[in-house]
Amino acid sequence: MAEQDWKEDKKAFWAVSASPLLWTVLFFLLPMSFVWLYSFGSNVGLTEIEISGTLDNYKRATQWLYLSIFLKSFGVAAIVTVLCLIIGFPVAMALTFASEKWRPWLLLGIMLPFWTNLLIRTYALMIMLGSNGYANKAMGWLWDGASWIKTLVGLQPLPTWEPVQLLYNNLAVVLGLVYVHLPFMVLPLYSALDRLDKSLIEASLDLGAGHLRTLLKVVVPLAMPGVMAGVMITLIPALGAYLTPDLMGGTESQMIANVIERQFKRANDWPFGAALSFLLIYAMFILIALQGLRRKNGKEAH
Amino acid sequence: MALFNRTPRAPLEYTRTLWMRLWITSVLMFLYAPLLVLMIFSFNDSRRNVVWRGFTTKYYEKALNNDTLVEALINSLTIAALATVASLVLGAMAAIMLWRFRFRFKGVVDGTISLPIIVPEICLGVAMLIFFARINWPNDLIYPFNLGAITIAHITFCFPFVTMVVRSRLASFNKEEEEAAKDLGASNWQAFRDVLLPHMRPALVAGALLAFTLSLDDFVITFFTSGPDTITFPVKVYSMVRFSVTPEVNAASTLLIILTVVLTAIALRLQGAKNISVSH
Numbered sequence: 001m002a003e004q005d006w007k008e009d010k011k012a013f014w015a016v017s018a019s020p021l022l023w024t025v026l027f028f029l030l031p032m033s034f035v036w037l038y039s040f041g042s043n044v045g046l047t048e049i050e051i052s053g054t055l056d057n058y059k060r061a062t063q064w065l066y067l068s069i070f071l072k073s074f075g076v077a078a079i080v081t082v083l084c085l086i087i088g089f090p091v092a093m094a095l096t097f098a099s100e101k102w103r104p105w106l107l108l109g110i111m112l113p114f115w116t117n118l119l120i121r122t123y124a125l126m127i128m129l130g131s132n133g134y135a136n137k138a139m140g141w142l143w144d145g146a147s148w149i150k151t152l153v154g155l156q157p158l159p160t161w162e163p164v165q166l167l168y169n170n171l172a173v174v175l176g177l178v179y180v181h182l183p184f185m186v187l188p189l190y191s192a193l194d195r196l197d198k199s200l201i202e203a204s205l206d207l208g209a210g211h212l213r214t215l216l217k218v219v220v221p222l223a224m225p226g227v228m229a230g231v232m233i234t235l236i237p238a239l240g241a242y243l244t245p246d247l248m249g250g251t252e253s254q255m256i257a258n259v260i261e262r263q264f265k266r267a268n269d270w271p272f273g274a275a276l277s278f279l280l281i282y283a284m285f286i287l288i289a290l291q292g293l294r295r296k297n298g299k300e301a302h
Numbered sequence: 303m304a305l306f307n308r309t310p311r312a313p314l315e316y317t318r319t320l321w322m323r324l325w326i327t328s329v330l331m332f333l334y335a336p337l338l339v340l341m342i343f344s345f346n347d348s349r350r351n352v353v354w355r356g357f358t359t360k361y362y363e364k365a366l367n368n369d370t371l372v373e374a375l376i377n378s379l380t381i382a383a384l385a386t387v388a389s390l391v392l393g394a395m396a397a398i399m400l401w402r403f404r405f406r407f408k409g410v411v412d413g414t415i416s417l418p419i420i421v422p423e424i425c426l427g428v429a430m431l432i433f434f435a436r437i438n439w440p441n442d443l444i445y446p447f448n449l450g451a452i453t454i455a456h457i458t459f460c461f462p463f464v465t466m467v468v469r470s471r472l473a474s475f476n477k478e479e480e481e482a483a484k485d486l487g488a489s490n491w492q493a494f495r496d497v498l499l500p501h502m503r504p505a506l507v508a509g510a511l512l513a514f515t516l517s518l519d520d521f522v523i524t525f526f527t528s529g530p531d532t533i534t535f536p537v538k539v540y541s542m543v544r545f546s547v548t549p550e551v552n553a554a555s556t557l558l559i560i561l562t563v564v565l566t567a568i569a570l571r572l573q574g575a576k577n578i579s580v581s582h
Contacts, residue, residue: 003403003404005403005404005405006403006404006405013405016396016398017395017396017399017403020392020415020461023458023461024414024415027433027454027455027457028418028429028458029414031426031429031432032425032429034429034432034433035425035429035432038432090322090325091329093317093322094316094317094322094325095317097314097315097317098317099317108566109333109334110333112562113333113334113337115566116559117518117519117555118519118536119521119536119543120337120340120539120559121336121337123539123543123551123555124336124339125336126543127336127339127340127343128335128339179332179333182329182332183333198314201314236420239422240422240425242424243521243522243540247543247544257422257522260425260428261424264431264526270432274428277422277424277425277428277429278425280422280424281421281422281425284421288420
């Protein structure tokens with residue numbers, strides 16, 4: 001149905017738009033423009049920042065040290081997204097094809113962690129992965145079991161199990177991010193699969209394609225919008241993740257958000273931090289633009 | 303499997319295949335085992351988290367007697383409540399504006415309003431830190447005004463989510479209903495209150511819940527906005543986790559998890575699981 005021209009009912013238009021617009025300008029655009037201006041500034045004195053129009057901060061950000069952290073953050077976010085997709089797709093399938101009785105419960109099971117505090121979930125995972133945690137214990141039991149089987153068949157037993165360091169490394173960061181972002185991936189996948197016309201799958205099966213072929217040639221292509229939505233919704237927060245690398249990562253697993261935080265809280269180099277923030281925002285824009293382009297191409301192709 | 307398969311499996315009942323069941327069981331275990339361990343060990347009578355030494359509730363007493371922790375929790379709930387109310391009003395207004403009216407630069411306005419959803423948390427946090435430092439926001443006000451800066455920051459990132467949810471609900475509104483109301487003599491305001499608002503109600507509930515959880519959950523933006531005297535629950539838990547892992551944190555976390563479960567249960571009562579998931 002047609003939208004109303006705002007001039008037809010100016011009073012109603014301003015009644016609904018004045019406050020949100022004012023809020024957005026005052027408490028979003030204004031703060032963001034401060035950051036943008038600061039990124040062209042330099043420190044003079046301890047607290048004074050002069051906005052001199054210098055590009056030094058951006059030049060410094062292209063140094064290999066910072067560039068490599070940017071690339072690494074991309075790499076980690078990409079790995080996390082792919083893992084979430086691989087783990088999440090079957091879960092979304094299970095949700096879609098579950099019986100009416102079970103579906104709400106499964107959905108709740110996936111959603112409840114989504115509502116649970118991020119910090120608490122990270123902390124819970126840290127307890128599990130700690131050197132005395134259950135992940136290590138479980139591996140110890142498996143190790144002992146393997147050792148026992150070996151002695152049973154008459155071989156040398158394995159050396160005793162030494163707890164491995166699971167926390168404070170890159171692997172822990174990836175695992176932590178997957179743990180936190182999995183529900184983000186599953187929900188858009190599920191809503192895409194749920195909308196899918198089931199008779200197309202039946203047709204494919206009837207016409208002789210196997211389940212795997214149907215999955216790859218029919219289900220996945222049709223669910224592509226959901227896959228892309230899930231990828232974006234996982235990739236973007238994972239790229240800007242602060243908490244997980246901070247708590248679960250070691251010194252070498254810093255991501256870009258940790259570097260930004262350090263400029264503000266410790267190094268006290270606000271202009272440089274501002275420049276890094278805007279580079280991160282530009283990276284997001286590029287990702288979103290690429291996704292938009294892809295979608296447009298897809299539409300033209302059909 | 304014979305035990306479970308009472309009727310033969312139809313081709314599309316993928317959820318009933320063995321590997322699918324194994325997969326979903328392992329995923330749910332991956333998601334819940336850490337949380338369950340955390341909750342169980344909040345009752346453990348030992349300072350180390352790993353070995354069970356008997357049941358105790360002393361860490362709950364400790365957590366509840368920890369004044370800064372309780373204060374942080376009260377701060378968090380206050381901020382979440384204020385931010386929810388404001389986000390609901392602002393978000394619903396923005397949604398109506400974008401749904402009903404045609405105006406110049408609409409695409410730009412639409413994009414700008416949804417921008418806080420995609421801008422990384424860390425960047426928004428930095429922006430808020432610079433903003434409040436720049437305008438010399440006073441940080442020695444009395445409760446609840448000392449929470450002003452954090453609340454403003456939370457409203458900024460919560461209300462676009464409300465807009466998103468409400469707007470998708472408005473898309474299904476039949477404008478003829480409103481015209482009928484006006485033909486029958488209702489004023490603009492009456493038509494809004496009696497026709498449009500009831501239609502928006504489920505989205506408003508979902509949006510409120512979303513805003514409340516987002517606000518209660520937020521660490522990064524608050525971390526940058528909070529002054530030395532205004533600490534929220536996540537910020538407090540962060541410093542506890544960072545410097546000393548104690549069962550007190552488990553106890554406090556368990557309380558918050560229970561709060562989440564209760565809120566989710568209320569949401570389910572009000573809406574049904576399906577509607578909530580669709581709104582995301």
